[in-house]
Structure formats: structure tokens, C-alpha cells
Amino acid sequence: MSTFSALLRNYELNAAYDEMVQPDGTVREHYYPLAEYLQKLPPEEMRLRKQASDLSFLHQGITFTVYGRDEGIEKIFPHDLLPRIVQRAEWQQLERGLAQRIVALNLFLKDIYHEGKILKDKVVPREMIYTCKHFRRQMMHLDIRRDVYITVVGTDLIRGADGRYMVLEDNLRVPSGASYMLTSRQVMKRIFPDLFQACGVLPVDHYPQALLSTLRALAPDGRPDPTIVLLTPGVYNSAYFEHTYLARQMGIELVEGRDLVVHDNIVYMRTTEGLNRVDVIYRRIDDDFIDPLAFRPDSALGVVGLFNAYRDGNVTLANALGNGIADDKAVYAYVPRIIRYYLGEDPILDNVDTYICSEEGSRQYVVENLDKLVVKAVGESGGYGMLIGPHSTREQQEEFRRKILEDPRNYIAQPTIQLSQAPCYIDGNVEARHIDLRPYVLYDGSKVTVVPGGLTRVALRKGSLVVNSSQGGGSKDTWVLHD
Amino acid sequence: MLSRVADSLYWMARYLERAEHTARIVGVQLNLILDQTKITPEDRWKRILDSLGIETNDLPAVDTGSLTRTLLYDPDFPSSIVSSMQNARENCRQVRNQISSEMWEQLNRLYHLVRRHAADRRKSIPLEFLMSVDEGVHLFHGITDSTMSHNEAWQFIRIGRFLERATNTATLLDVHFRYPQEHLEWIALLRSCTAFEAYCRAHTADIRPDWAAEFMLLDDKFPHSVRFSVDRVATALSALTGPGELDERTRRLVGRLQASLQYIQIDEVMAEGIHRKLQEIQKQCDDIHVAVQRTYIDYTIEEALSA
Incomplete structure (x- = not known):
């Protein structure tokens, strides 16, 4: 077997788990086809393919929006050319773990919004739930269609130094990124048709179809041919591209709040032919903004009266409202216990060790070790409101110490985890960069569907551990092998 | 849609x-x-x-x-x-x-x-x-x-484009008749609607006020004439189905304007005063705009549900 020495000239190994290369410097078997391919491909040819791929993203207008800046608001999502490759057996294990987790979290949500047995049994502290800013009192004792709270999840997974997959975050509210998984796959097929054949890659293209059937299964009773719509906040939202893309792929209407009206607790959309009844809303608007009557009164994005229609069971919202209590960064620490409580099983996927700052012992440890830990604000996402201890200045640490002591419930800390690294095509060379993985999971109350693939996010800056698109991250295609 | x-x-x-x-x-x-x-x-x-x-x-x-x-x-x-x-x-x-x-x-x-x-x-x-x-x-x-696709969405583009054009041409013609009309101004008027060459082909370069007015107002083949534009609005509307009776009303409004442009003679217009006719057309175009909005876009819930 060839040594790939030329290929790996600039490829540095360190303490992190490497997806392609083993600690002894040999290439892992499932990466052989890729390594051989890269070895053979003339550098010039590679450059051309990179160009073709970038152009393809540009022309399709695959963009995201960065908040907090005045100019250059719409950006192309940087895409790395080299696929991340996952073996079948490894994937099956992930699937089982994800399915277990979504089912348990769904039971947890139902319990919290009904009897609250898990609170009475003191498995999860009561104040943890009631102080969570995503707790929705309006959802208490409300029966929802098929008891499905979580319809779509995008779980963030990372791999520790030993290669073990761990859950970093459950995104149970309005997870995004599935469109990047789909478009990136299309581009890759055009650019590397030969490599696809050599590897044997499982398809992901059925995701929109699977999502549509999941949504259809959740339609209110007596609506055999339901009208399903995707509710977007509009063109200025960071994920607007994704909303238009998914709506088109599913063949459903892309609506804004102003397109919907509620009359006698029935939801309609305004069309040129009159009012059409709407049965299922795949909503990409946050809880707070969905209905100014029930939640934030200043919301201009939502639909007046939508919550009442929902409460009457005349319309299904996916995901359900109030899911934020289950992906709260502090509640996260309890998920292994939640799984054991409802399913009586050991968790298949591990959590990352988490210190909850509202617990006194942990808080003490956290404020004394800020230089070693990653601190996260509980309510934030997208890499905002975060302190990465080893890469932070004394002033930043001081600021977080103050913030934590002021509002401990709002903070958790985790040891700085090494994300695994994978080969990326950077300025004409193959170099290692840190990555995570976000697979998409669908649940309709009886069946869990995990599309074999997902969004692999890359920290494109050398050494960086931040993969968020808003903070200099990119993406790459994820190939699950057929074997 | x-x-x-x-x-x-x-x-x-x-x-x-x-x-x-x-x-x-x-x-x-x-x-x-x-x-x-x-x-x-x-x-x-x-x-x-x-x-x-x-x-x-x-x-x-x-x-x-x-x-x-x-x-x-x-x-x-x-x-x-x-x-x-x-x-x-x-x-x-x-x-x-x-x-x-x-x-x-x-x-x-x-x-x-x-x-x-x-x-x-x-x-x-x-x-x-x-x-x-x-x-x-x-x-x-x-x-x-x-x-x-020449679908509903396309029809709405047509309605917007030709309704705007009908109003614009009518206004232009109206203003023209209010000012002194020298030969050069007539050419300018026709050119403002890309109508000069088309007019010449129909009438030679001999520009007469009533002929020019007829061409820009009543010609059924020239794409910037008021009649041509209103015809296009009518065709586009007939391809749509709106809620309830609003739909019928809007079509009647357009039909009325369309018929008056089809059957009227230019000498009648001139005799009655072209200004009055053009004012009337502009008013009718405004009414059609309001009706289109009411029918397809901001109808009330009650109107739509009673249909």
C-alpha cells in the first residue's frame, strides 16, 4: 500500500482525533479511496475543481446572513472540497444513539408540560425548568398531535481525543443547515463523480421527501389531504436561503406571518383565489415571535391568534412550542439521567462533561478555572456569548467571572474539548482542520428517521475550534459509506 | 398563489x-x-x-x-x-x-x-x-x-405592467393637448411612446393631431396605445380566479373601459373634448387598480369566506 507521503506533507497530527490518519501516520482504511484519488489528481486539476465548486455555490446563491455588521451582510457559505467519511457501522451506532435521545427528550417535554413526574421524582430540579427562559407556561396541559414535540432535530456531535462521539448540543427548536447538506451533496456529485463511485456513498437526497411525510403524519385529525406550509420570518433572516430551498424541494408554499390569518381558530393563508385552510406549519420562526397575542406583543413576524388555533388542535406546529427547555444548555447536563428515567436504558451517545454554574460546587470550580474551560451563556447559540478559556485574555476571563457570579443560572462550563480533525483543501494543500457533525433527525411519533449524512462544519482557521458559520466556519459534505 | x-x-x-x-x-x-x-x-x-x-x-x-x-x-x-x-x-x-x-x-x-x-x-x-x-x-x-411559466404569477406581472402603461400613455397624451402643439412636439410625443415609426407606417410622416391621438389611444396593435394596454390587462384578468363576486366586478370594470376604447370614434372624442375622455380613462385605470387590490390581495376575511 502506498504511503501517501507526498499528499500528507503539510498534514500535522496532534492530540486531537484525526478522521483520516492513525496516530502511527498510516491512513485509515475507509479513507483509502480519497487518499489515492488526491494522490493521483494533479494540483492544477484540484484547483479547477475548487473553482468550479465555489462558482456553483455563488450561482445558486447559497448564502447566510451575519448579524451585527453593517456591510457584506449576505455571505457565501465557505465550502471545503474534501468529504468527511464515516463508516457504516459507526453510523448505525450514531443512529441508534440519536433515536434514543430524541425519543427520551420528547417524553421529557411531554412530562414537563403535563404531570411533571420527573420533577416530582427529583431527577431534574424544578427550578431548573421554571427559570429557563424557554419554558412556555402556555404549553402546560396542552395535548398536541401524536404527542410529538420534536419533529426535526439537528444534533451537534463532536469526537473526543479517543474518537468517541459525544453530543455537544441538541437543537430542538428551529435547527437549520439541512439545505447545506443537500446542496453541498449536489455540488460534490458534479465535481467528483468518479470518487463517489469508488467510495459507495449512501444518498441524502430524500431528506425533503422524508420531512414532508413526517409533517403530513402530524396533520390534525380529519384532514386527509393536509395543506403544509413553511413559515419564514422573511428575506432578512439569516437562513432565508434554506427556507426557500426546502419549501421548493418539498413543493410547499413559503409563507410569512402576514400571509396567514386566523378566523374562528382556523388558520388560513391569503391567496389570489381566496383563503386556503392551513393544516401543518413547519415554522422557522422562534417561539417568542409566533403569535403577538400569546407571546411577544411587539412581534411583527407572527400571526395573531395562531396559538389559539394550535391549542384547539386545528393546526400543527412543527416543532412544537416550548421545546427550548429540553435543549437548554444547563438541562443538557441532565440528559443522560433523562434517558435512564424514561427509557430505563443507558445512553448510547455520551454527553460532554458539564459544570452547571447554578450548582454551588461547580460554580466555585468554574470561576477558579476559567483559563481551562469553555464557558457558554445558556440562552445563546451560534457561538455568541462564549468564552474559550485557553484562548482568552485576562480581561475577558474577569468579565465572565463577574457575569457568572451575577447570573449563575445563565452559564455552564465544559472542559475544552478537542474536536476531531479532518483533511481540508486549504490554499492548494491538504491540511488538517477541526470539525463537528450535525446530522438531521426526524420524528413523527412512531418512527425516527436519520438521513445518512449531515452537515460537517469546519473551523477553517488553523487551530481554531469555532465552527459556526457566523465566526469563520465553513462546511463540508459528509459521506456515510455503503460498505 | x-x-x-x-x-x-x-x-x-x-x-x-x-x-x-x-x-x-x-x-x-x-x-x-x-x-x-x-x-x-x-x-x-x-x-x-x-x-x-x-x-x-x-x-x-x-x-x-x-x-x-x-x-x-x-x-x-x-x-x-x-x-x-x-x-x-x-x-x-x-x-x-x-x-x-x-x-x-x-x-x-x-x-x-x-x-x-x-x-x-x-x-x-x-x-x-x-x-x-x-x-x-x-x-x-x-x-x-x-x-x-405563463402562470398566475406571470399574469400579475402583465397586469402591473400594462395598467401602468395605460395610465402613463393617457396622462402623456392629456398633458400634450394642454400645451402648444408644434410639429416637433408631435414627433416628441410619438417618440416618447416609441410610436413614431409605427405611426409613419400607418399614416406617413404627415402628423395630424386626431390621427396621432387615435393612434396612441385607440390603435389595437401598437403596444403602447391605451387600448392595446387595456386589452392586455383584460386578457390577464380573465386567466385568474379570485374569491367570490369581487372577481366578476373587477372584470366588469375592465370590460367597460375595453369596450369604450373599442367602439368609440376619434372624432367623437375630439368633439366631446379629448381632455375629458383622457381624465375619465385615468380615473378608470385607478379604479381598476383598486379593484385588483381588493379582489386578489387585501380582501376581507368575511368576503373570502362568504364566497
């Missing part, structure tokens, strides 16, 4: 038509200012502004330089070409996924061209600028017709 989408497409088309119309009128008149005629530049501008329905008090100064700048390049002046293009693009952006990507790209290209000229107006040559706006809008409509 969603009412909001129909509304955006309708307005996009209206703004584009307005930009094109403004570009042509100003272009023709800028040409005439270069000739020595009895009409002073001030009077000529007054005429332009009237034809575009712009109040003179809204303007800072009334000299050729500053008027050209305002009408062409001023993004803060609501009737400027830049403003119209901006509004057209913003409406288009809201419904990007409903039109072909070729359309979006052309409109975007045109918008950026207009913005470039506006940002660097000292270097911009007005007549060239106006021509590229005119061309750019024509290209957009060509692309629209050949890359987009």
Missing part, C-alpha cells in the same frame, strides 16, 4: 414600467432641448414634469442640470429612475423563489448599473444612461416571457 407574492410581482412590474417610461420621456425631451425651438427649457421641463405627474413645488430647482440629476439619479426623490428601480428590485427580492433566476439576475444587473450611474453621476452621460434603462427593462420583459 399567495396574495403577497402577487402583490410584489404587480408592483415590481409597475415600477419597472414607470422607470422605462420616465427614461424615454426625459430622453426625448433632453434631445429637444438641444434644438433651438420656441419653447424655453423651463417650459419644456414643466411639460415633462406634468406628463410624469410630478408637482413642481416638490423640486429644489428648475434648471436642466439639477432636474436631470433629480429625476434620474436622486435616490431620495420618489419619482426618480433610481427610486423606481430600487422599488422594483426590492419587490422582486421578496419573491425571488417565484420567478426564474434569469429574471432575478437581469433585474439585479440593471439595478446595479443604475446604482453605479447614480453614485458617480458626474461621469454618467444622461442620454446613455436613459438608453440603457430602456434597454434593460425591455430585456427583462423578454427574459420574463421566455423563461417563466
Whole structure:
């Protein structure tokens, strides 16, 4: 077997788990086809393919929006050319773990919004739930269609130094990124048709179809041919591209709040032919903004009266409202216990060790070790409101110490985890960069569907551990092998 | 289709038509200012502004330089070409996924061209600028017709475009008859609607007021005539189904205007006073606009549910 020495000239190994290369410097078997391919491909040819791929993203207008800046608001999502490759057996294990987790979290949500047995049994502290800013009192004792709270999840997974997959975050509210998984796959097929054949890659293209059937299964009773719509906040939202893309792929209407009206607790959309009844809303608007009557009164994005229609069971919202209590960064620490409580099983996927700052012992440890830990604000996402201890200045640490002591419930800390690294095509060379993985999971109350693939996010800056698109991250295609 | 989408497409088309119309009128008149005629530049501008329905008090100064700048390049002046293009693009952006990507790209290209000229107006040559706006809008409509399904969305683009055109031509003609009409002005009038060559083919270069009026008002084959435009609005509307009885009412309104343009003779119009007829047409166009909005876009829930 060839040594790939030329290929790996600039490829540095360190303490992190490497997806392609083993600690002894040999290439892992499932990466052989890729390594051989890269070895053979003339550098010039590679450059051309990179160009073709970038152009393809540009022309399709695959963009995201960065908040907090005045100019250059719409950006192309940087895409790395080299696929991340996952073996079948490894994937099956992930699937089982994800399915277990979504089912348990769904039971947890139902319990919290009904009897609250898990609170009475003191498995999860009561104040943890009631102080969570995503707790929705309006959802208490409300029966929802098929008891499905979580319809779509995008779980963030990372791999520790030993290669073990761990859950970093459950995104149970309005997870995004599935469109990047789909478009990136299309581009890759055009650019590397030969490599696809050599590897044997499982398809992901059925995701929109699977999502549509999941949504259809959740339609209110007596609506055999339901009208399903995707509710977007509009063109200025960071994920607007994704909303238009998914709506088109599913063949459903892309609506804004102003397109919907509620009359006698029935939801309609305004069309040129009159009012059409709407049965299922795949909503990409946050809880707070969905209905100014029930939640934030200043919301201009939502639909007046939508919550009442929902409460009457005349319309299904996916995901359900109030899911934020289950992906709260502090509640996260309890998920292994939640799984054991409802399913009586050991968790298949591990959590990352988490210190909850509202617990006194942990808080003490956290404020004394800020230089070693990653601190996260509980309510934030997208890499905002975060302190990465080893890469932070004394002033930043001081600021977080103050913030934590002021509002401990709002903070958790985790040891700085090494994300695994994978080969990326950077300025004409193959170099290692840190990555995570976000697979998409669908649940309709009886069946869990995990599309074999997902969004692999890359920290494109050398050494960086931040993969968020808003903070200099990119993406790459994820190939699950057929074997 | 969603009412909001129909509304955006309708307005996009209206703004584009307005930009094109403004570009042509100003272009023709800028040409005439270069000739020595009895009409002073001030009077000529007054005429332009009237034809575009712009109040003179809204303007800072009334000299050729500053008027050209305002009408062409001023993004803060609501009737400027830049403003119209901006509004057209913003409406288009809201419904990007409903039109072909070729359309979006052309409109975007045109918008950026207009913005470039506006940002660097000292270097911009007005007549060239106006021509590229005119061309750019024509290209957009060509692309629209050949890359987009001729579905409901397309019909709303047609309604917006031709309703705006009918109003514009009627206003232009009306203003023209209020001012002294020399030979050159007649040519200018026809050119403002790209009608000069078509008119000559029908009537030779012998320009007579009643013939010119007939051509621009009642001709059924010339694409800028009022009748042609109203016919197109009627055809587009007949392809739509709106909720309940509103639909019928709107079609009746258009049908009435269409019939009056079809059966009236130009000598009757002239005898009764063309101003009155043109005022009536403009009013009818406004009514049709309101009816279209009421029927397809902002109908009340009760109206829609009782249907």
C-alpha cells in the first residue's frame, strides 16, 4: 500500500482525533479511496475543481446572513472540497444513539408540560425548568398531535481525543443547515463523480421527501389531504436561503406571518383565489415571535391568534412550542439521567462533561478555572456569548467571572474539548482542520428517521475550534459509506 | 398563489414600467432641448414634469442640470429612475423563489448599473444612461416571457405592467393637448411612446393631431396605445380566479373601459373634448387598480369566506 507521503506533507497530527490518519501516520482504511484519488489528481486539476465548486455555490446563491455588521451582510457559505467519511457501522451506532435521545427528550417535554413526574421524582430540579427562559407556561396541559414535540432535530456531535462521539448540543427548536447538506451533496456529485463511485456513498437526497411525510403524519385529525406550509420570518433572516430551498424541494408554499390569518381558530393563508385552510406549519420562526397575542406583543413576524388555533388542535406546529427547555444548555447536563428515567436504558451517545454554574460546587470550580474551560451563556447559540478559556485574555476571563457570579443560572462550563480533525483543501494543500457533525433527525411519533449524512462544519482557521458559520466556519459534505 | 407574492410581482412590474417610461420621456425631451425651438427649457421641463405627474413645488430647482440629476439619479426623490428601480428590485427580492433566476439576475444587473450611474453621476452621460434603462427593462420583459411559466404569477406581472402603461400613455397624451402643439412636439410625443415609426407606417410622416391621438389611444396593435394596454390587462384578468363576486366586478370594470376604447370614434372624442375622455380613462385605470387590490390581495376575511 502506498504511503501517501507526498499528499500528507503539510498534514500535522496532534492530540486531537484525526478522521483520516492513525496516530502511527498510516491512513485509515475507509479513507483509502480519497487518499489515492488526491494522490493521483494533479494540483492544477484540484484547483479547477475548487473553482468550479465555489462558482456553483455563488450561482445558486447559497448564502447566510451575519448579524451585527453593517456591510457584506449576505455571505457565501465557505465550502471545503474534501468529504468527511464515516463508516457504516459507526453510523448505525450514531443512529441508534440519536433515536434514543430524541425519543427520551420528547417524553421529557411531554412530562414537563403535563404531570411533571420527573420533577416530582427529583431527577431534574424544578427550578431548573421554571427559570429557563424557554419554558412556555402556555404549553402546560396542552395535548398536541401524536404527542410529538420534536419533529426535526439537528444534533451537534463532536469526537473526543479517543474518537468517541459525544453530543455537544441538541437543537430542538428551529435547527437549520439541512439545505447545506443537500446542496453541498449536489455540488460534490458534479465535481467528483468518479470518487463517489469508488467510495459507495449512501444518498441524502430524500431528506425533503422524508420531512414532508413526517409533517403530513402530524396533520390534525380529519384532514386527509393536509395543506403544509413553511413559515419564514422573511428575506432578512439569516437562513432565508434554506427556507426557500426546502419549501421548493418539498413543493410547499413559503409563507410569512402576514400571509396567514386566523378566523374562528382556523388558520388560513391569503391567496389570489381566496383563503386556503392551513393544516401543518413547519415554522422557522422562534417561539417568542409566533403569535403577538400569546407571546411577544411587539412581534411583527407572527400571526395573531395562531396559538389559539394550535391549542384547539386545528393546526400543527412543527416543532412544537416550548421545546427550548429540553435543549437548554444547563438541562443538557441532565440528559443522560433523562434517558435512564424514561427509557430505563443507558445512553448510547455520551454527553460532554458539564459544570452547571447554578450548582454551588461547580460554580466555585468554574470561576477558579476559567483559563481551562469553555464557558457558554445558556440562552445563546451560534457561538455568541462564549468564552474559550485557553484562548482568552485576562480581561475577558474577569468579565465572565463577574457575569457568572451575577447570573449563575445563565452559564455552564465544559472542559475544552478537542474536536476531531479532518483533511481540508486549504490554499492548494491538504491540511488538517477541526470539525463537528450535525446530522438531521426526524420524528413523527412512531418512527425516527436519520438521513445518512449531515452537515460537517469546519473551523477553517488553523487551530481554531469555532465552527459556526457566523465566526469563520465553513462546511463540508459528509459521506456515510455503503460498505 | 399567495396574495403577497402577487402583490410584489404587480408592483415590481409597475415600477419597472414607470422607470422605462420616465427614461424615454426625459430622453426625448433632453434631445429637444438641444434644438433651438420656441419653447424655453423651463417650459419644456414643466411639460415633462406634468406628463410624469410630478408637482413642481416638490423640486429644489428648475434648471436642466439639477432636474436631470433629480429625476434620474436622486435616490431620495420618489419619482426618480433610481427610486423606481430600487422599488422594483426590492419587490422582486421578496419573491425571488417565484420567478426564474434569469429574471432575478437581469433585474439585479440593471439595478446595479443604475446604482453605479447614480453614485458617480458626474461621469454618467444622461442620454446613455436613459438608453440603457430602456434597454434593460425591455430585456427583462423578454427574459420574463421566455423563461417563466405563463402562470398566475406571470399574469400579475402583465397586469402591473400594462395598467401602468395605460395610465402613463393617457396622462402623456392629456398633458400634450394642454400645451402648444408644434410639429416637433408631435414627433416628441410619438417618440416618447416609441410610436413614431409605427405611426409613419400607418399614416406617413404627415402628423395630424386626431390621427396621432387615435393612434396612441385607440390603435389595437401598437403596444403602447391605451387600448392595446387595456386589452392586455383584460386578457390577464380573465386567466385568474379570485374569491367570490369581487372577481366578476373587477372584470366588469375592465370590460367597460375595453369596450369604450373599442367602439368609440376619434372624432367623437375630439368633439366631446379629448381632455375629458383622457381624465375619465385615468380615473378608470385607478379604479381598476383598486379593484385588483381588493379582489386578489387585501380582501376581507368575511368576503373570502362568504364566497
